[in-house]
Amino acid sequence: MNPETLTQPTALQRVVLVANQKGGVGKTSIVTALAGLIARPDRRVLVVDADPQGNATASDLGVEGDRGRSLMLSLQYGEPLQVQTDVRPGLDLVAGGPLLAQVGALTTTAAQTGLDVVANLRTALAEVCARGNYTVVLIDSGPGDAPLLDALLRTTRYLVVPTKDDDASLSGMELLALRYLRARQEGAPVELLGVVLFDANPRATARNAQVLSDIDDVLAGSGATSFPTMIRSDRAAALDLRAAHLTPAELVAASAAQNKSRLARLRGGKHRADRKPESTDNGEPRLWSRDPSALASDYQALARELLTRIATAEAGARA
Numbered sequence: 001m002n003p004e005t006l007t008q009p010t011a012l013q014r015v016v017l018v019a020n021q022k023g024g025v026g027k028t029s030i031v032t033a034l035a036g037l038i039a040r041p042d043r044r045v046l047v048v049d050a051d052p053q054g055n056a057t058a059s060d061l062g063v064e065g066d067r068g069r070s071l072m073l074s075l076q077y078g079e080p081l082q083v084q085t086d087v088r089p090g091l092d093l094v095a096g097g098p099l100l101a102q103v104g105a106l107t108t109t110a111a112q113t114g115l116d117v118v119a120n121l122r123t124a125l126a127e128v129c130a131r132g133n134y135t136v137v138l139i140d141s142g143p144g145d146a147p148l149l150d151a152l153l154r155t156t157r158y159l160v161v162p163t164k165d166d167d168a169s170l171s172g173m174e175l176l177a178l179r180y181l182r183a184r185q186e187g188a189p190v191e192l193l194g195v196v197l198f199d200a201n202p203r204a205t206a207r208n209a210q211v212l213s214d215i216d217d218v219l220a221g222s223g224a225t226s227f228p229t230m231i232r233s234d235r236a237a238a239l240d241l242r243a244a245h246l247t248p249a250e251l252v253a254a255s256a257a258q259n260k261s262r263l264a265r266l267r268g269g270k271h272r273a274d275r276k277p278e279s280t281d282n283g284e285p286r287l288w289s290r291d292p293s294a295l296a297s298d299y300q301a302l303a304r305e306l307l308t309r310i311a312t313a314e315a316g317a318r319a
């Protein structure tokens, strides 16, 4: 790989990859929640769904997408990326989906075909970033897809690694750390911003402190630490976020509205309000969570920490 192609173009300076080779550790939930919380019409955010599962596109954001076609064509032929603008106010999306599963096959023949997926992706993404003037670009990645992950590690400026506190998730984090180090040795300008503990029990303070300290031991020497905020376990809210395609702020509002109408029904003597039919009287999906605000505040705090760490890294780079 030509190290010159890895010099960071200004346009890619705010690109953050969220990755862990282990599945189900919160990559997609964190990408879409942070994007939803940061994005405003005057503070634009781009989500790149680089996962063949397309969960960020179809489930969390509830967008039909192009099955990953445009991103695949950019990787393969360097074609311009198609961006779906304002899927929420200020939130743009490059859709993911099953067509991205072909990246592995492409890269195995790259030496013969002269294909350079990294150069293709960097050029296409830099062009989109320059046009969109994004405050932050968040890339969601799938579990295990090593060739695509390697290309993303050589495209991004920052890396955020979510993990659960179980051994398999922590091993996934260590596997990713090796890929990250290899990318850096090859001259990729990627920097680890931190590790986020996901699906954590906020009451298990001693256990959480131990896990965060173990994570910081793994990170020792990298200059990075775990994020102080962890994302609490809240299965009901997680189900709602995905099934109803809501961002955390949207869920907090929807849940408050539903609680209000439930209260009104109870006052009116309808005692079957807890039966949770498929949808409410006005056709909105029935929500399982009564109070998703604690989870939403975790994401809000994490969003602040992420932006602060980016600002600190940029100040360090200027100095």
Ligand SMILES: Nc1ncnc2c1ncn2[C@@H]1O[C@H](COP(=O)(O)OP(=O)(O)OP(=O)(O)O)[C@@H](O)[C@H]1O
Pocket (backbone or CB within 6 Å): 022, 023, 024, 025, 026, 027, 028, 029, 030, 051, 053, 055, 141, 142, 143, 199, 231, 232, 233, 234, 235, 238, 239, 242, 295
């Ligand atoms: N706060 C939470 N508490 C409990 N479960 C959650 C929470 N947030 C999300 N989940 C659930 O955890 C599962 C994994 O989350 P998510 O899809 O974000 O992980 P992922 O790392 O992107 O997974 P994959 O590797 O398959 O892409 C999902 O079923 C999701 O609904």
Ligand SMILES: [Mg+2]
Pocket (backbone or CB within 6 Å): 027, 028, 029, 051, 055, 140, 141, 142
């Ligand atoms: Mg995912």
